[in-house]
Amino acid sequence: MTSGPPAVPPRVLTVAGSDSGGGAGIQADLKAMLANGVHGMSVLTAITAQNSLGVQGAWELPAEQVEAQFRSVVDDIGVDAVKTGMLASAPMVRLVAALLRTLPPDVPVVIDPVSVSKHGDTLLDADAMAAIRAEIVPLSTVLTPNLTELGPVAGVELRTLDDRELAAKKLLAAGASWVLVKGGHDAGDTSVDVLHGHGVREEFSAPRADNRHTHGTGCTLASSIASYLARGYDVPSAVGAAKEYISGAVAAGFPLGGGIGPVDHAWRFRGSAQRGSGQ
Template sequence: MASPSSAPPRVLTIAGSDSGGGAGIQADLKTMLALGTHGMSVIVAVTAQNSVGVQGYWELPVEAVVAQYRSVVDDIGVQAVKTGMLASAELVEAVASLLAESTERVPVVVDPVGVSKHGDTLLAQSAVSVLRDRLLPQATLATPNLHEVAQLTGVEVTREAELSDAAKAVQDLGPEWVLIKGGHLEGDAVDLLRGPDGAERLFRAPRYDNRHTHGTGCTLASAIASHLALGLDVPDAVAASKEYITGAIAAGFPLGSGIGPVDHAWRWRTA
């Protein structure tokens, strides 16, 4: 009988479920597996979702979210945490409180999900201030897109030169590091990373002629959390994750009649 092998690094995602399998918890767990970590989940909401949009979502009770978190953390433990769709002020507050009570500080990647790829609202307006005041200050890294930057700070970005101001505005809310995702700008896909010392680094990738990009934000944040659990520092984790998501976008495939997902298994298919 073979002896048991050691467990891979453990990463916890706290987010919503995507019934279509392209984003949310499903994308997070696929990413974690693809990158060699053990993914675990705390589901905060369930969506009815497919390639054309979100038909509805239902929040789980706060006690169910707390019970899932305690069940995983108290027994298995985690080496990195990623948060995604948190839906309501009550759920954001509950997650922020759980992270604040943690006795062992691990990297926390906060993807402040506010709007879906199809433009569907996934964060109640009443939750924005709670996310801003309670959750972002606990983030090792925050990964907002341009719509979420505007939602959180009021800063509108229309060109690459404005990414720096956006990163500073988000960092002023408390996260140690900030990655502004500039995917909605024209030209190359450009993201800007700002560190605790104010130093900035641009990550530039080609823009592929492929509309099947569902789950991009969830996948990138989960990849960063996975690389942090694997021992990389933040800049190297972001660089490795950008390489992974760029390949996943290039390999994105059609599914249903709308926008298909990125391909989380692209490395396996091209090996």
């Protein structure tokens, strides 16, 4: 008796920049996708020279190269979900938006509006943020701004907690299906992310890890959400599963180089290996 062909895992495409240090960007996305049960594919929008100390250089790829990568993957392999990350210029934002519009309407799109690196390096020019608001937000199934990104992408100055609610509502009105406001930059012992939908508000909490090695947190969370959406989870369930995964990855983050180390994308595997060895 012969067995049939192996099952094909869900397919998730990341459209983002490369992090040469391996902690964030495309590299983090693909690691998170593997850890969360999907086949990851990539379209590089930019190349960075980057390590634990910061970003030493960034070079955007030509539009024809980005489009060729996208069409190569989508037209042959297909996708079950897409995640976007570093889109550094307004022309790149408009190009990626045009490509996303060619996808079937049932393909979920998770948008991480990356504007500043973990080290404080600017990764997005001013015109690009306005383009994201106009071109990308209306295409997003889930938009995942942190507290640094929320105000600029919504066009709201954040002074109070009520301003965060207003910003989320403005983004929903601009066309986002769901907005996950990440609370990683808040103070306190608990990290609270707030998911806003039309008529829905849900909080996802986890103890804040006492660990400075958090490079790649935003990329990893967004890619994990996309992975669970590709696997058939609804949005709140996908966010909850991704929050559990990223919380473990942050807690297990490790030192690398002389600065801020990465989260540990393989924390679940390492735990299983230790249990299997009796340690």
